Amino acid sequence: MANLTPHKPSLWHRHAIFEKNSIILIIGILVAISIGGLVEVLPLFYLKSTIETVEGVRPYSPLELAGRNIYVREGCYNCHSQMVRPLRDEVERYGHYSLAAESMYDHPFQWGSKRTGPDIARVGGKYSDDWHRDHLRNPRSVVPASIMPGYPWLEQTPLNIAHIGEDMAVLSVEGVPYSQEMIASAVSDAKTQGSADDGSTASFLKRYPKAITRDLGGNGGKLTEADALIAYLQLLGTQVDFKLYDDKANIR
């Protein structure tokens, strides 16, 4: 118990230097955290096994990307995760667990860390566009006990997509494979996707295979923020065909 000689420089007392000098303490913390980061995070960038090779994952279309920006802007991630964990109960409820490949074009990813509402990684195709519209306007009109806030202004705010091409250009610097052609046709692609066949649907689908295209409001020439958000929600979790995905081959 007694510790009467703290100044004898035995190894057990060397930590005193950290405790008595805040600058050295800060440097020590930085070193410890960087080692953790270097060892655990850095390899994820070069290890090939980090991201599975799967078919079907494509970059977001301009309209979906605009919807994603609204999702981020409104802070939906504060209540919704987009990450089905490989746990039995989650797979039972939400569907196949999320793959890293499914969010490889997300910058930043929307895995989230809090579930006040349910996980929505696989919400695409679970509801109709009309349900999303009702639900976004006033969640309690369809789910009486819901505590989700309403977002009624989204369907009243015209979508501003003038700058979506610039967003795509930035993402392409971060490694999302947007071609010059995709960036150049961003604005017209957004309109095409939100309209029932307007003549350019086929060439749009060549750039963004399997995207939903329907009259989300585009035919009246009035795409709103709600339309973009719905295009994004309807895509979530639908890109990988899990009938073709081999669980066992990708165990790692």
Add this chain to the structure above:
Amino acid sequence: MTNQTETNVDPRKIVGTTGHDWDGIEELNTPLPRWWLWTFYLTIIWALGYWVVYPAIPLATSFTKGVFGWTSREQVVKDLEGLKNLRGPMTAKIETVSLQDIEKTPELLSFARAQGAAAFAVNCSPCHGAGAQGFKGYPNLNDDDWLWGGSLDAIHTTLQNGIRWDANKDTRTSMMPAFGKEGLLKPNEISAAADYVRSLSGLPTEKDADLKLGQKLFTENCAACHGENGEGNQDVGAPKLNDKVWLYGPEKATIIERITLGGGGQMPAWSQRLDSPTIKSLAVYVHTLGGGQ
């Protein structure tokens, strides 16, 4: 100021001070409790063990797999297989036995209803309500008023293929024309038709309602789907208009809105999301809610 040369000892002479002295206030250098220190050392030893048995350290081309060879993805596959084996015999029976026979076998019926109720809470209640009571535009499933048919097989088909769900090629389809939006009927004609629709179920109509015109328009434009007397037609999902059950509502304004916009509600096709025993269980669950035919 600090006195670095000599260690002060507290009056009880148990521990020394750190040597700091702030205006006469000194800090005792009490060591951490031993139990705390040992717990701390144990966590370090535990972490080392963890590194050895579980996947931990990234290397140049791979990572240390750990002597247990455990992975979360393998674990979940095993857990799901375990679940399948647990439910296996019952699920296998649900899969092979006909819907009618499931209802006739008490054991299968209670299993299907339990599985159906669980799946309903997750997948269906946001649209149809927790008690399947429905909302405006989303039908009540407890009553015996069916849009597309209330037999086990009809319900099963509805669930499999969805309603107006384009991603499924066998989906149930039909569209009520947008009589107002497309200019097929004039506003006064729509008003007359709406009054006539209300009269079909005995609801009061406005004093100046032109029911004659309404009836004529109804026969010409609506009867093909809704039936001569508004009895509905399940082949095209056209609701009965001569009863007290409404999908959207009996108010004249709501009816006018329906005639103006037309269209129809959408429901996802569940064969794309749920496996076949679950869909069969759901069909049995909905059928036994009260209105099954």
